Amino acid sequence: MPSTRTKILAALAAAPLVIGLSACASGAGADGGDDVVRIGVVGKSDPQWPAFEEAAAEAGIEIELVDFADYAQPNPALTEGELDLNQFQHIVYLADYNVSADEDLTPIGSTQIYPLGLYSTKYESVDDIEEGETVAIPDDPSNLARALLVLQSAGLIELEDGGSIFSTVADIDEAKSKVKVTPLEASLTATSLPDVAAAVINNDFVEDAGLSFEDAIAKDDPTDPNALPYVNIFAARADDADDETYLKLVEIFQTDPEVQAGLDEASAGTGVSVEIPVADLEASLADVEDDTRAQG
Structure with a gap:
């Protein structure tokens, strides 16, 4: 299967990373005593x-x-x-x-x-999610903020000042938001799907939950x-x-x-x-x- 290999130019990369090294370079392992x-x-x-x-x-x-x-x-x-x-x-x-x-x-x-995706076993589109429903997101700070930005882009919540990579649930303008948000440990957002309207699920846990990446009803733009x-x-x-x-x-x-x-x-x-x-x-x-x- 061919790779989707590409380079993000402009702000992401001025030039490709070039490493000219010997194929037989050797270093110590974590214990300092072997080469593994x-x-x-x-x-x-x-x-x-x-x-x-x-x-x-x-x-x-x-x-x-x-x-x-x-x-x-x-x-x-x-x-x-x-x-x-x-x-x-x-x-x-x-x-x-x-x-x-x-x-x-x-x-x-x-x-x-x-891309970070929003998944649901109850709804086929973001527009179908009902007012006042609950959406689960990862609770570690970096992925939590990114998940909030995904939900804002999908029209499910509104963040004060437009949101940032440091946004927290405290930044949600509840009066202007369609859903409630519940942070969970990242590996548990997928297993929460039967109990919530939708969940933001990190890629590492999508297939383990029996889902496919194509099942995402919303996601951010990696480019x-x-x-x-x-x-x-x-x-x-x-x-x-x-x-x-x-x-x-x-x-x-x-x-x-x-x-x-x-x-x-x-x-x-x-x-x-x-x-x-x-x-x-x-x-x-x-x-x-x-x-x-x-x-x-």
């Missing part, structure tokens, strides 16, 4: 990962994928040295973690950007030039940002055809592969961290 690179993910069964393991092995790099059940775990595990890298989050999520935990995890490469903070990334500890083995793994992930085909399959063609210069990722992270601190 431990990578934290959410959704190890996704089809891109077997292809990535094989491509890495062909380049002389042994990796171990460590699967996590929810988004709250991979960053602390990376901070504590239980992992070498993780790949599950966008820049906004990483910024929120770094500020709240006073850490300095850093992006070392971009992967994809995914919006303002979407850079929502680009998914490989993250490392700051001291490891220039590790040649880790950067080689990013290059493999971005360029291997089978990995890209797996990504396309995993997102049913909804994910957009991007190669953003690391300097742009770092700058975006710094900006969002500064804004996050200002919000506090």
Whole structure:
């Protein structure tokens, strides 16, 4: 299956990321005592990962994928040295973690950007949702704000001052909104569908809930030039940002055809592969961290 590979130009990327490294670069694993690179993910069964393991092995790099059940775990595990890298989050999520935990995890490469979708088992369109119904959204701050923006774009709520990546449920103008909003842990929004009118569900949990990406009744636009903070990334500890083995793994992930085909399959063609210069990722992270601190 061909990849939907594309580059978001203008504000998203001035030039493709180019990494010229030896295929046989070697680095220490998280315990410092072996050459196995431990990578934290959410959704190890996704089809891109077997292809990535094989491509890495062909380049002389042994990796171990460590699967996590929810988004709250991979960053602390990376901070504590239980992992070498993780790949599950966008820049906004990483910024929120770094500020709240006073850490300095850093992006070392971009992967994809995914639209965030609204799903329902009761209604076939947003227009059918009745006044006063309840919609579930992820409760982690970064995805919560993005979910609120999706609901606003769909005409279900109105946010004071138009909303931002820092919007909370407190910013909902209830008098001008059609639905009520209930934040839930991200993995639970899908299972809440029988009890709510609709739910914003992160891509990692859509197919696990027996849904397809085409079932979304509303979603945001991943090609919006303002979407850079929502680009998914490989993250490392700051001291490891220039590790040649880790950067080689990013290059493999971005360029291997089978990995890209797996990504396309995993997102049913909804994910957009991007190669953003690391300097742009770092700058975006710094900006969002500064804004996050200002919000506090």
